Amino acid sequence: MPAIADGSGHTPRTRTATPDTESEEVALTLAARGGDVAALGALLERHRPGMRAVALSLLGPGPDTEDVLQDAALVALRRIGDVRDPAATGAWLRMVVRNSARTLLRERARTAPVAEVPLPPSASTPESVLEEHVMRDWVWEAVEALSPTLRLPLVLRYFTAGLTPYQRIAEVCAIPVGTVRSRLHQARTALAAALRTAADGAYEGTRRRTEESWTEAHETLAAAERGEFARVVADRWAPGLSVFSGGARLGGTPLLLAGMDGDLSAGVRQRPAHVAAGRSLVVWEMDLLSPPDDPGHCPPGVAWIMTLAGGRVDRLSLHHAPRPTTESKVPHL
Structure with a gap:
């Protein structure tokens, strides 16, 4: 041979x-x-x-x-x-x-950002990729066993589409890049041990959670366009919701509602592009669509990074994809 x-x-x-x-x-x-x-x-x-x-x-x-x-x-x-x-x-x-x-x-060397986990290119859709992850259930169980501090960088690195570079993770978590490396090292070490435990049992539900989260993302945006975003937030999200960006708390539910209303009034629309859904951490990566008469109105995308308590979102961190230029306009959801 x-x-x-x-x-x-x-x-x-x-x-x-x-x-x-x-x-x-x-x-x-x-x-x-x-x-x-x-x-x-x-x-x-x-x-x-x-x-x-x-x-x-x-x-x-x-x-x-x-x-x-x-x-x-x-x-x-x-x-x-x-x-x-x-x-x-x-x-x-x-x-x-x-x-x-x-x-x-x-x-x-910090020569250029790398936007993906080092894998051969794939044309698979998120749904088909999920279907191929035959070990997904117990992998997610092991991820859930990590502390929140370690879980978030690991999920961003391995389970999102556009938030995998160390610099982007650092921005989302509001920590230095060196701390990202340290936490990922700890998370991988802990995950290796957790996987050995998780592999002893059969775990169901990850596929169902992800499918339901895709549906919820679409339904949430559709409700917002119908003027029903406040009802959705009241029904599904925690009353004490906190909204963060770059590690700084910006406000609560009123800010979230005002941000969505402002975007819709300006003609901005969002489209779900990728979903990662565990029991305690959910990431919705959205494409942001600027109004036709103002194509540079908003950044190209935004990630909704949501932590859950009792099945309801109690913390939302927003992270916008970098603009092609340094031009800055009004804040967006």
């Missing part, structure tokens, strides 16, 4: 897979794609030396290498279904490590 590149720029010695080892690899990959966490764990352990070699070749020894390996494990948890050739899982895992390491190097 041909030599397999390890992603480090060098080609290792040709590996000869016996029929037994190759068939075992295929069996483990198929089981992992079917949701068997033990099979995925066995694949990660089997390929850990090769994955570590790639990380070391790009980053050298140190905590960054460990972070990249943990990062690759989380990617594998969510995207094992992307492996089309079950006999090539090792090459796929090394590619994930290589991409993650290169992303880390770019972010470290």
Whole structure:
């Protein structure tokens, strides 16, 4: 068989897979794609030396290498279904490590923001991606077990579409980029332990929660356009709601209602683009559509980052996508 590149720029010695080892690899990959966490764990352990070699070749020894390996494990948890050739899982895992390491190097150099988790491009819709996440239920259970301080950066990094760069996470959480790195490291370490516990049981409901959250996002915006946003907020959100932006509290329910009314009066519309929904943390990423006669009226998007207590939103943090220019206009919801 041909030599397999390890992603480090060098080609290792040709590996000869016996029929037994190759068939075992295929069996483990198929089981992992079917949701068997033990099979995925066995694949990660089997390929850990090769994955570590790639990380070391790009980053050298140190905590960054460990972070990249943990990062690759989380990617594998969510995207094992992307492996089309079950006999090539090792090459796929090394590619994930290589991409993650290169992303880390770019972010470290602060040359340009990276807007996605280091994965091959995909044309999948959020719904179809969710359907492919066969381990999604127990992954979310493990995420829920984290402290709120660690949970938010992790969800933004791995479960959103446009809030994954460290700088964006820092802005949302109102903390330095270095603190983002530290909290992500702690969260990945804690998640690895939590996943071992979560894997012992079967968890249902994540898909249902996400589908319901997509529906709620559409219904909320439709109600707002009908002039019924105040009713929706009163019915579904906590009376003591706090609205934040950039870590600063701006106000409560009256501010939220005034902001929505102001946007609608100006001709601004919102369209749900991505949803991440757990029991205690929900993120709605919205496209902002400026009025036709004023195409630069608003930023291109806004994220509604909502924490829940007793099933009702008690805290809303708004984070706007950066404008193409530095021009600033009226504040938006």
